[in-house]
Amino acid sequence: MPVLLEAPSPTPVADPADPVVDPATGIGGCVRTDAPAPPSVEADLAHLTELLADHDIEGARAWSQELLRRWPDHPRAQHWAYVLAPTVARVVPRKYPPRRRDLEREWLKQHGHEYAGLWVVLYEDRLLAADPERAKAVELARQVPCDGEPFLHHVGPIPKG
């Protein structure tokens, strides 16, 4: 099970309740020497990284929206808000008529051993392309007329015995 590892701690985010001196008038409360740094996009992004490293995905999702609210024009804030937002599944019209994939499975049983280690592109019981390189196999298959969506498969090792 892949898991995210721990990330460095973020820079503290300023608390708006902290007293500050108005630089124009000199009037204001005492300035704390340990006052947190003012908000920065770097600190906010680092906090997001920490949430992800802690596997707090819901926290990261919420923080990514806050990031976007604070830094609406920053491309990284936009990126994180986009990639972490909960997705919505939707039903879409079929691209091709429905069919079962039994013929392709049967082809692999019968002929797979001849293509061990190769990427193959199949459509029903037809081999459209085979190549050691995935991209090349797909490219070769594109040049073959086909009525439906082909199936790409990396043929495994030859079974022992």
Add this chain to the structure above:
Amino acid sequence: MLRTFTGQASYDSDVYLGPHRLLVAVRVTIGDMATSALLLLDTGSEWCVLSEANAAQAGYPGEADPETPPLHSRFGLIYGRIERIPFRFVADVGEELVLDATCFVSADWPGPPVLGWKGCLERMRFALDPADEMFSFATL
């Protein structure tokens, strides 16, 4: 108790994808690829995981992003980036389903493409019936 599904497809069990043995694999079309392929269905994986080559073929970047914490996997530490990539679940019967899955894309990933929980499986209704090896799915 009755649940309804809008699409159904046979899944492959105990199948090899290159050197990798997939216990349960379903057919998905990634991004704008013209072909469907098998993805390992793994509810224990935090994210969907794709190799850089897989993502590139679907039209997405794969270089590591320094803001993205590395993933600790059975293959060791892997560095990558998080992207949102459309997955279309191919149906043998009924309607197909599309969702924009949150994926960890890595040039270091030597494993099979993985359908993980966050940003993908958590956002769809699905069921596996080992009696006839059918994968059923619908929106939530």
